Amino acid sequence: xxxxxxxxxxxxxxxxxxxxxxxxxxxxxxxxxxxxxxxxxxxxxxxxxxxxxxxxxxxxxxxxxxxxxxxxxxxxxxxxxxxxxxxxxxxxxxxxxxxxxxxxxxxxxxxxxxxxxxxxxxxxxxxxxxxxxxxxxxxxxxxxxxxxxxxxxxxxxxxxxxxxxxxxxxxxxxxxxxxxxxxxxxxxxxxxxxxxxxxxxxxxxxxxxxxxxxxxxxxxxxxxxxxxxxxxxxxxxxxxxxxxxxxxxxxxxxxxxxx
Amino acid sequence: xxxxxxxxxxxxxxxxxxxxxxxxxxxxxxxxxxxxxxxxxxxxxxxxxxxxxxxxxxxxxxxxxxxxxxxxxxxxxxxxxxxxxxxxxxxxxxx
Amino acid sequence: xxxxxxxxxxxxxxxxxxxxxxxxxxxxxxxxxxxxxxxxxxxxxxxxxxxxxxxxxxxxxxxxxxxxxxxxxxxxxxxxxxxxxxxxxxxxxxxxxxxxxxxxxxxxxxxxxxxxxxxxxxxxxxxxxxxxxxxxxxxxxxxxxxxxxxxxxxxxxxxxxxxxxxxxxxxxxxxxxxxxxxxxxxxxxxxxxxxxxxxxxxxxxxxxxxxxxxxxxxxxxxxxxxxxxxxxxxxxxxxxxxxxxxxxxxxxxxxxxxxxxxxxxxxxxxxxxxxxxxxxxxxxxxxxxxxxxxxxxxxxxxxxxxxxxxxxxxxxxxxxxxxxxxx
Numbered sequence: 001x002x003x004x005x006x007x008x009x010x011x012x013x014x015x016x017x018x019x020x021x022x023x024x025x026x027x028x029x030x031x032x033x034x035x036x037x038x039x040x041x042x043x044x045x046x047x048x049x050x051x052x053x054x055x056x057x058x059x060x061x062x063x064x065x066x067x068x069x070x071x072x073x074x075x076x077x078x079x080x081x082x083x084x085x086x087x088x089x090x091x092x093x094x095x096x097x098x099x100x101x102x103x104x105x106x107x108x109x110x111x112x113x114x115x116x117x118x119x120x121x122x123x124x125x126x127x128x129x130x131x132x133x134x135x136x137x138x139x140x141x142x143x144x145x146x147x148x149x150x151x152x153x154x155x156x157x158x159x160x161x162x163x164x165x166x167x168x169x170x171x172x173x174x175x176x177x178x179x180x181x182x183x184x185x186x187x188x189x190x191x192x193x194x195x196x197x198x199x200x201x202x203x204x205x206x207x208x209x210x211x212x213x214x215x216x217x218x219x220x221x222x223x224x225x226x227x228x229x230x231x232x233x234x235x236x237x238x239x240x241x242x243x244x245x246x247x248x249x250x251x252x253x254x255x256x257x258x259x
Numbered sequence: 260x261x262x263x264x265x266x267x268x269x270x271x272x273x274x275x276x277x278x279x280x281x282x283x284x285x286x287x288x289x290x291x292x293x294x295x296x297x298x299x300x301x302x303x304x305x306x307x308x309x310x311x312x313x314x315x316x317x318x319x320x321x322x323x324x325x326x327x328x329x330x331x332x333x334x335x336x337x338x339x340x341x342x343x344x345x346x347x348x349x350x351x352x353x354x
Numbered sequence: 355x356x357x358x359x360x361x362x363x364x365x366x367x368x369x370x371x372x373x374x375x376x377x378x379x380x381x382x383x384x385x386x387x388x389x390x391x392x393x394x395x396x397x398x399x400x401x402x403x404x405x406x407x408x409x410x411x412x413x414x415x416x417x418x419x420x421x422x423x424x425x426x427x428x429x430x431x432x433x434x435x436x437x438x439x440x441x442x443x444x445x446x447x448x449x450x451x452x453x454x455x456x457x458x459x460x461x462x463x464x465x466x467x468x469x470x471x472x473x474x475x476x477x478x479x480x481x482x483x484x485x486x487x488x489x490x491x492x493x494x495x496x497x498x499x500x501x502x503x504x505x506x507x508x509x510x511x512x513x514x515x516x517x518x519x520x521x522x523x524x525x526x527x528x529x530x531x532x533x534x535x536x537x538x539x540x541x542x543x544x545x546x547x548x549x550x551x552x553x554x555x556x557x558x559x560x561x562x563x564x565x566x567x568x569x570x571x572x573x574x575x576x577x578x579x580x581x582x583x584x585x586x587x588x589x590x591x592x593x594x595x596x597x598x599x600x601x602x603x604x605x606x607x608x609x610x611x612x613x614x615x616x617x618x619x620x621x622x623x624x625x626x627x628x629x630x631x632x633x634x635x636x637x638x639x640x641x642x643x644x645x646x647x648x649x650x651x652x653x654x655x656x657x658x659x660x661x662x663x664x665x666x667x668x669x670x671x672x673x674x675x676x677x678x679x680x681x
Contacts, residue, residue: 025427029422032421032422032430032434033421033422035414035418035421035434035437035438036411036414036415036418036437036441036649036653037418037649037652037653038441038653038657039653039654039656039657039658039660039661040265040287040657040660040661041287041411041441041444041445041448042286042287042288042297042300042301042445043657043660044414044438044441045297045300045301045304045438045441045442045445046296046297046300048434048435048437048438048441049300049304049438051434052431052434052435052438055427055430055431055434056431058427059427059428075427076426076427076428079427080425080426099656100656100657100660101659101660142299145296146296149292149293149296150664152667153289153293153663153664153667153668154660154663154664154667156667156670157662157663157664157665157666157667157670158659158662158663158666160659160662160663161659161660161662161663161664161666162663164659246422246423247422247423249423250423250424250425250483251425254541254543254544256541257425257540257541257543257544258536258540259425259426259429259483259533259536259540263662263665264457264458264459265661265664265665267449267452283518284445284446284449284515284518285449285452286445286449287458289661289664289665289667289668290668290671290672293664293668301442301445304435304438304439304442305522321388323388
């Protein structure tokens with residue numbers, strides 16, 4: 001039975017909110033790298049919409065994280081003034097974009113998780129969390145429709161597009177398990193009824209992903225999905241440091257300036 | 260160059276406040292479903308719409324410009340279709 | 355009155371047809387896609403609208419360069435939305451151009467091969483965050499100056515695209531100026547960045563209106579056709595008159611020793627940009643010509659398998675639907 005949400009360890013809640021916010025921040029950052037370089041104008045515009053949605057989610061999640069922390073940090077402070085070891089996103093979202101097929105595949109694998117997660121969070125015991133989830137869910141539902149549709153089309157398109165999508169799937173697969181490996185933070189949130197148990201999300205994710213992959217004529221990789229974990233605890237890939245070097249440059253070079 | 264260019268679609272959007280679908284522009288897409296997604300991303304960035312129609316541009320049949328006279332001029336002589344044609348005395352009130 | 359100036363490009367265009375066409379334009383009628391038009395009008399429009407469309411999508415690059423380095427989440431969202439709008443504007447303009455009987459892929463090919471041009475301003479680099487302010491304020495400002503009159507241009511699809519673009523673009527210049535205000539009111543380092551950005555973008559922005567009309571080859575005919583509404587010099591002067599007080603408000607110095615308000619004409623007198631530089635950049639010798647065109651070519655070439663994959667799926671699924679329907 002859910003405990004009173006106000007009884008939950010605030011440090012754990014802060015960490016968990018950073019996970020939500022950092023996933024959106026880093027994936028949004030990666031997606032925004034496409035701006036002006038998309039494979040066709042319509043896709044360029046669609047990718048920018050996705051990135052804009054994710055930046056919006058970041059502002060909400062990290063904004064709440066700052067409130068919960070109670071140390072006066074804003075969403076911008078959290079985004080621009082933490083170092084890699086304080087970031088709580090999964091490794092999946094920080095990997096480089098690769099080609100457009102990899103970008104779409106990674107988005108799809110994350111969207112399926114994101115969609116199920118937000119769907120469950122709409123019923124969170126913490127009203128603030130439920131409110132953010134309800135706002136974000138509408139956008140993520142569209143993102144998932146779009147990315148799963150593109151996975152199906154490219155998987156079942158030409159021989160080349162099929163092979164590229166299969167290769168993309170193999171590439172990201174060992175990173176997907178991290179989304180479902182629960183640690184003390186996840187368990188505390190589940191116990192408080194703030195967030196769902198990750199095992200529930202995992203089984204729904206499995207269904208969504210395997211249905212789409214089958215329609216896309218793609219084959220689920222045999223290997224372990226949880227090879228690369230640790231991002232949620234602040235142990236990242238080498239790639240995150242470069243993202244932060246770029247993203248945080250102005251805030252770091254001109255401390256205290258207003259923009 | 261790609262083997263085949265994506266076909267062109269004409270996009271019609273019904274705005275927030277009812278009224279009819281209105282032509283807003285065109286875009287390229289490989290099929291109708293994707294044309295709808297593209298239309299959502301391209302033409303409703305500022306909350307312009309609640310419903311989208313897409314039609315292949317090649318399926319639009321337009322009236323010929325040289326027929327403009329015969330098609331539209333006859334309406335000019337049907338002045339009795341407009342309410343101002345009829346004089347109603349002021350005493351009758353608003354009608 | 356201008357009919358005598360129209361040189362027919364096709365032997366079957368009679369003087370009567372040309373005169374009737376000009377009369378329609380003089381009456382303020384809009385020319386629509388399927389209607390008769392002189393070949394020269396059609397070709398000029400393809401060149402002008404195509405070049406305008408190319409400028410929008412190449413124009414994504416200098417600002418896109420700072421999207422991942424924007425200093426706050428809000429600035430990042432605003433900049434991304436703005437650069438995304440440029441892609442949308444390119445899309446509207448390509449669509450308008452397509453009504454003249456040229457495909458978008460053909461236009462891309464011509465951009466990539468160098469057969470068609472884009473605005474030279476985008477061959478200048480964006481070196482600091484203040485450039486996001488300067489580009490929005492000066493480059494979009496100059497572009498808007500050009501575009502507002504084009505809402506009344508004679509070709510229907512072009513005019514309608516411009517109306518939509520002007521409506522959406524109204525926030526672009528303001529966001530640029532708002533970046534500039536923050537910088538100009540900020541730390542010494544920020545002020546220095548803002549001044550430097552103005553120094554670098556002032557003359558390239560003045561060049562955006564094109565060389566003086568005296569040297570412009572097509573001007574007269576295009577004005578008769580209402581493809582061009584105002585002269586280059588007229589628009590440039592209007593831009594200077596509007597921009598100088600805005601620069602003063604920011605406390606920045608316009609990099610022109612000869613800048614002086616002329617009481618007699620009510621205009622700001624200013625120095626001409628270096629037209630030798632303009633023509634050099636146009637020829638391909640600007641700071642970023644290769645990067646810009648290279649980025650566009652790469653995006654297009656790398657995207658080929660993606661576009662073809664989606665085409666193939668659309669064909670397959672149409673065939674599957676047809677097979678089901680036939681059963």
